[in-house]
Amino acid sequence: MAQFHNLKVTDIHRTIRDAVVLTLEPDDRTAFDFIQGQYLTFRREFDGEELRRSYSICSGRAEDKLQVGIKRVEGGAFSTWANEELKVGETLEAMAPMGGFHTPLDPGAEKQYLGFAGGSGITPVLSIIKTTLEVEPKSTFTLVYANKGVATIMFREELEDLKNQYLGRLSVIHVLEQDAQEIDLFTGMVTEEKCAQLFRTWVDVESIDTAFICGPEPMMLGIAKALRDHGLDDAQIKFELFASAQPGRLPKKAVSQEAGKTANQAEVAITLDGSTQTISAAKDITVLDAARANQMDAPYACKAGVCSTCRCRVIEGEVEMVANHALEDYEVEKGYVLSCQSYPVTDRVVVDYDQ
Ligand SMILES: Cc1cc2nc3c(=O)[nH]c(=O)nc-3n(C[C@H](O)[C@H](O)[C@H](O)COP(=O)(O)OP(=O)(O)OC[C@H]3O[C@@H](n4cnc5c(N)ncnc54)[C@H](O)[C@@H]3O)c2cc1C
Ligand code: FES
Numbered sequence: 001m002a003q004f005h006n007l008k009v010t011d012i013h014r015t016i017r018d019a020v021v022l023t024l025e026p027d028d029r030t031a032f033d034f035i036q037g038q039y040l041t042f043r044r045e046f047d048g049e050e051l052r053r054s055y056s057i058c059s060g061r062a063e064d065k066l067q068v069g070i071k072r073v074e075g076g077a078f079s080t081w082a083n084e085e086l087k088v089g090e091t092l093e094a095m096a097p098m099g100g101f102h103t104p105l106d107p108g109a110e111k112q113y114l115g116f117a118g119g120s121g122i123t124p125v126l127s128i129i130k131t132t133l134e135v136e137p138k139s140t141f142t143l144v145y146a147n148k149g150v151a152t153i154m155f156r157e158e159l160e161d162l163k164n165q166y167l168g169r170l171s172v173i174h175v176l177e178q179d180a181q182e183i184d185l186f187t188g189m190v191t192e193e194k195c196a197q198l199f200r201t202w203v204d205v206e207s208i209d210t211a212f213i214c215g216p217e218p219m220m221l222g223i224a225k226a227l228r229d230h231g232l233d234d235a236q237i238k239f240e241l242f243a244s245a246q247p248g249r250l251p252k253k254a255v256s257q258e259a260g261k262t263a264n265q266a267e268v269a270i271t272l273d274g275s276t277q278t279i280s281a282a283k284d285i286t287v288l289d290a291a292r293a294n295q296m297d298a299p300y301a302c303k304a305g306v307c308s309t310c311r312c313r314v315i316e317g318e319v320e321m322v323a324n325h326a327l328e329d330y331e332v333e334k335g336y337v338l339s340c341q342s343y344p345v346t347d348r349v350v351v352d353y354d355q
Contacts, residue, residue, distance in 0.1 A: 034097035036131035041301040053078040056123040060130025071120035101240040110138035111209040118215025195226030266344035288339040317349035
């Protein structure tokens, strides 16, 4: 399941000073047949330590290419390497596309979509915009795109081209933190208040079927609150988070001194790639770490409750999930958990990575 495939870098395009778009040619093309809004998880060793990082696919489904956009994070290991050292012709390793940041498309639909992106959060939204406008010829898309200034807008020209290609069906509102614009409302941060102002004059939020939000967490929370206040329900709001402002994991409460060694142990049956292994695991170790400590190749990337790569379903028993920035309520109700954030609570737990 956590199988990595080889992808050759066939092109590197610098979209702004601090971001590159990689075009990738997978060895196994069918494994990389993606849904708009999904991401790839790459792995690479840095100084002998394996790092896994996720990057959203920015190409549309109808384009015959696989692309990701990587913005350099100050001091960031993978993003700096990708921006400064990676060369065309090199081979990367990535898992098949994952993620649920999308809604089903229907060529007969006539929908109004709204997207909010902050900085590199444009990548999955761009894939969604391109695919939606192509597949649903009667639907429209409004994008509110937040950046520091003009120089940091990723895909600025590509968005202009898309506006021309899908005349009247795509509108883009650039909100710039630092650069002044003709319309005052378009300068500053995208906050709950700014959204309320936008909804008064620029975006008819009542007509919106689905809103997609991807950006820094505080911005996302403000936008979601404004959308809810203006009548959208949770099912109409889709999120993708790149990094959490909170630590990935809340401190795990210490197991009581009195609790004997056995009380701290759980029997965990784990199904992965069609086979089931039952292991004995300490209750203060996550299900993911327990699986990996027993040589099971359970999938993961961020280990911070953000990406959902480690998702599995609890079939029996109970676990405590201490952070969740990725799963939606309906998934949690069905028993899905993030195994990197889940500790066994009952003495027997059965989980399935294959569902
Ligand atoms: C589902 C998913 C999809 C993603 N898609 C994209 C994408 O399309 N494009 C893209 O550029 N990134 C994307 N990311 C973020 C990406 O995975 C990495 O977190 C980011 O590139 C930093 O990794 P690094 O190894 O360079 O930095 P690290 O070495 O991990 O971090 C260095 C420092 O930067 C801080 N930091 C880590 N991540 C961020 C961040 N995102 N913003 C600001 N500071 C940060 C850390 O706290 C640390 O202090 C995505 C993340 C997720 C979970
Ligand atoms: S590995 Fe990212 S949520 Fe668990």
